[in-house]
Amino acid sequence: MxxxxxxxxxxxxxxxxxxxxxxxxxxxxxxxxxxxxxxxxxxxxxxxxxxxxxxxxxxxxxxxxxxxxxxxxAAEAVKDAVAAVTDLATGRVSIGTIQTLTCVDLPAELAAFHRDVPGVQVSVRDAPVAELTEALRAGELDLAYLAPDARPLPEGLTVHATWQEELVLVTAPGHPLAKAGRTLIKDLAEEPFVDFRAGTGLETAVRRLAAHCGLERRITCDVTQIGLLVELVRAGIGVAFVPRAIGERAGLPCVRIRQPEPGRTVVLAGRGPRPRNPAAAALLRHLTAAAPAAAGRPDGRRPAAG
Missing domain, CATH: 1.10.10.10 (Winged helix-like DNA-binding domain superfamily/Winged helix DNA-binding domain)
Known part of the structure; x- marks a missing residue:
């Protein structure tokens, strides 16, 4: 074998x-x-x-x-031990990410990391939170951006950095709510919604928000790709809750929600306080040193390093 x-x-x-x-x-x-x-x-x-x-x-x-x-x-651990003595001349690091990550410009950060250590191969996996968490625990991933929805991470996983993202309501251009610029949750009872159902932290954050405010959303369409959700909203099928950065990048009206102001937590997680894989440790240092301001935070608060 x-x-x-x-x-x-x-x-x-x-x-x-x-x-x-x-x-x-x-x-x-x-x-x-x-x-x-x-x-x-x-x-x-x-x-x-x-x-x-x-x-x-x-x-x-x-x-x-x-x-x-x-x-x-175990085989990867053997490779990592050998790579440790080569000063990252070679190596491999695997990182997972939620589909709706906005608090970090991951492509730009990985490109900068590659310039620093061109011999290290980076593998990126886009998957739902539960799948990323299990892959992290199983050793298939070294690091992962997760949206745990206020639930504690499983034993053995460590949070290295935390961001708070603001959620906004995106609408089609010309929608009455777009002109208002802000709204209350209770005023959305008659609005049709496009729902994001990909087993993600965004999905659970939106459901928790609706339940907390007693909002029975009328779902007209549900999708598993955030790009398709954006285009459906643009076409006028419904409105949707998304991180502010996604709405702004799409050029859609971003309606601020009042009472309460919705948000979600995103974390960068790994196994233990420091990765054993030297390439993963180097990538972790790079990502936490970059420490971009938390997405959607007007005060520019930086993520908390753990």
Whole structure:
């Protein structure tokens, strides 16, 4: 059994199919399929039920997933130990992010990090909060931007920095609320809403806000991509709560909510007080040193380092 085979197996699990997994691993599909078949032959069991375009884990496959994760994490730890003596001439760091991250310009920060340590490969995963949290705990990610919705992080995870983001109501241009510039939650009872349902901190923050204020939202459309939500709002299908920066970047009217002023917390989290992976430790130092002002905060308050 080879680490490469386990990595290919987990790629199929993560990507949901052989074609996407081969693309993610940068190999041809026939080579990935052969690798999986060889692994099944060595283990003496089929790992996937191949039904059309979809692949479904067998019982043996489900049993292998946690073991494969642990072995791959251990293999990465071996690489990290070697990379530590090379002064980051090589290395790899994996970071996760929520889709609606606005408090940090992550592409710009990663580009600056790459200029400092060009030999380090950076892997970025965009996923819902629960998936990012589990990947962080399993060692698949070194760091992650999460929106935990006021819930404590699982044991073993550490918050390195915190931001408070202001949520606003975005509307189509010309909407009556756009002219007012601000509104009360209770005045939105008759408004149609576009809902963001991607298992994210934004989704739970909006639901908590509505429940707290007794607002029964009339959902006309729900989406899992923030870009599509913005375009649906622009087209006039409904209004939506989003971080202020998303509305401003889209050029949509941003209506301020009064009583209460809604917001959400975003954190940069990792395992333990300091990453064991030298590349991850370097990226953490870079991201916390950059410490941009908290998104949507007129007072420019900087995130609290932990």
């Amino acid at each position: 080879e680490i490469r085979q386990l990595r290919h197996f987990m790629a199929v699990v993560t990507e949901g199919g052989f074609t996407a997994a081969a693309r993610a691993e940068l190999i041809v599909q026939s080579a990935l399929s052969t690798s999986i078949r060889n692994l099944e032959r060595e283990l003496g069991a089929e790992l996937f039920e191949r039904t059309g375009r979809r692949v479904v884990l067998t019982e043996a496959g489900r049993a292998l997933v946690p073991q494969a994760r642990a072995l791959l994490a």
